Amino acid sequence: xxxxxxxxxxxxxxxxxxxxxxxxxxxxxxxxxxxxxxxxxxxxxxxxxxxxxxxxxxxxxxxxxxxxxxxxxxxxxxxxxxxxxxxxxxxxxxxxxxxxxxxxxxxxxxxxxxxxxxxxxxxxxxxxxxxxxxxxxxxxxxxxxxxxxxxxxxxxxxxxxxxxxxxxxxxxxxxxxxxxxxxxxxxxxxxxxxxxxxxxxxxxxxxxxxxxxxxxxxxxxxxxxxxx
Amino acid sequence: xxxxxxxxxxxxxxxxxxxxxxxxxxxxxxxxxxxxxxxxxxxxxxxxxxxxxxxxxxxxxxxxxxxxxxxxxxxxxxxxxxxxxxxxxxxxxxxxxxxxxxxxxxxxxxxxxxxxxxxxxxxxxxxxxxxxxxxxxxxxxxxxxxxxxxxxxxxxxxxxxxxxxxxxxxxxxxxxx
Numbered sequence: 356x357x358x359x360x361x362x363x364x365x366x367x368x369x370x371x372x373x374x375x376x377x378x379x380x381x382x383x384x385x386x387x388x389x390x391x392x393x394x395x396x397x398x399x400x401x402x403x404x405x406x407x408x409x410x411x412x413x414x415x416x417x418x419x420x421x422x423x424x425x426x427x428x429x430x431x432x433x434x435x436x437x438x439x440x441x442x443x444x445x446x447x448x449x450x451x452x453x454x455x456x457x458x459x460x461x462x463x464x465x466x467x468x469x470x471x472x473x474x475x476x477x478x479x480x481x482x483x484x485x486x487x488x489x490x491x492x493x494x495x496x497x498x499x500x501x502x503x504x505x506x507x508x509x510x511x512x513x514x515x516x517x518x519x520x521x522x523x524x525x526x527x528x529x530x531x532x533x534x535x536x537x538x539x540x541x542x543x544x545x546x547x548x549x550x551x552x553x554x555x556x557x558x559x560x561x562x563x564x565x566x567x568x569x570x571x572x573x574x575x576x577x578x579x580x581x582x583x
Numbered sequence: 584x585x586x587x588x589x590x591x592x593x594x595x596x597x598x599x600x601x602x603x604x605x606x607x608x609x610x611x612x613x614x615x616x617x618x619x620x621x622x623x624x625x626x627x628x629x630x631x632x633x634x635x636x637x638x639x640x641x642x643x644x645x646x647x648x649x650x651x652x653x654x655x656x657x658x659x660x661x662x663x664x665x666x667x668x669x670x671x672x673x674x675x676x677x678x679x680x681x682x683x684x685x686x687x688x689x690x691x692x693x694x695x696x697x698x699x700x701x702x703x704x705x706x707x708x709x710x711x712x713x714x715x716x717x718x719x720x721x722x723x724x725x726x727x728x729x730x731x732x733x734x735x736x737x738x739x740x741x742x743x744x745x746x747x748x749x750x751x752x753x754x755x756x757x758x759x760x
Contacts, residue, residue, distance in 0.1 A: 436640075
């Protein structure tokens with residue numbers, strides 16, 4: 356029984372399992388999108404349907420809604436694996452744990468982040484967002500939502516062993532989301548003034564690269580602490 | 584080697600320390616002359632751990648669970664898993680979600696890993712829980728085969744194993760306040 360070590364096999368196996376589970380319980384995919392939609396429709400109801408005001412506030416609304424709906428799935432990210440013992444099997448595997456974790460975070464982004472990016476043009480209509488700002492919003496979400504998944508997974512890893520970890524996780528993670536929020540909304544604001552916003556996108560991209568490299572290591576350590 | 588002792592004596596805690604999940608307060612765990620903390624990946628390659636929580640996902644089927652486990656351990660997944668499942672008494676139940684199986688059957692899904700690994704050291708926490716008599720006998724046969732190949736088994740159980748295993752060593756932990 357030879358072992359053929361292939362990092363790609365591990366990554367795709369972990370990713371595939373989470374996607375398979377998500378598609379089996381559709382609510383996991385549909386709920387964050389519905390949540391996002393409801394939050395966004397609440398704003399015109401609450402502040403009045405004035406088109407100018409709405410389109411001014413739209414980037415902020417979309418981004419705060421995206422932050423909150425990413426949080427929804429995070430709580431579940433490692434919970435089932437922790438409770439059924441899969442996490443121990445993953446740690447006791449001879450593969451490096453950060454790679455496993457990378458697979459799980461990518462799956463989380465495909466389940467919660469990617470649908471938001473794809474649905475944004477529809478939501479933009481509800482908020483009277485013009486085309487220029489829409490493109491900027493989609494671009495910032497494309498770079499920003501994976502970043503949210505990576506940062507959030509650190510909090511999820513730290514709190515997975517706690518009884519009521521969800522709220523603590525929000526308290527840990529939401530402040531760390533602030534830089535992402537600042538640069539993303541600043542990029543969208545700049546775009547509405549027809550100025551070049553590649554600088555903000557570059558910073559988001561740089562943050563994403565750092566997160567891809569370093570977050571899996573942090574998440575692995577957090578998980579090891581939670582399991583012990 | 585059997586680890587014995589009353590409930591709460593620390594059998595599971597000791598197994599988790601040996602498997603490298605928890606750090607010991609004092610001392611270290613050595614494997615082939617080296618501390619496992621130093622080279623955990625090498626140790627993990629030689630280790631098969633099945634804990635009280637078995638690592639079987641209840642939403643997935645037995646086959647999916649096995650394939651996933653084989654993949655994360657780096658084994659070949661192109662094996663005849665169906666005949667192996669039939670051998671252990673899960674014929675016809677390969678593709679239903681594990682949560683619909685009985686406790687004993689769920690335990691069997693986890694224990695099939697014993698037939699699918701080349702690890703030297705097996706660390707098993709209460710492997711006989713929920714198994715019927717035939718299942719226990721079948722498992723003990725597998726243990727004997729593993730020992731004959733030069734493997735080692737460390738387990739906790741309340742079963743009496745002395746009749747089947749003449750080289751059995753027992754360590755008894757005492758409950759202290």
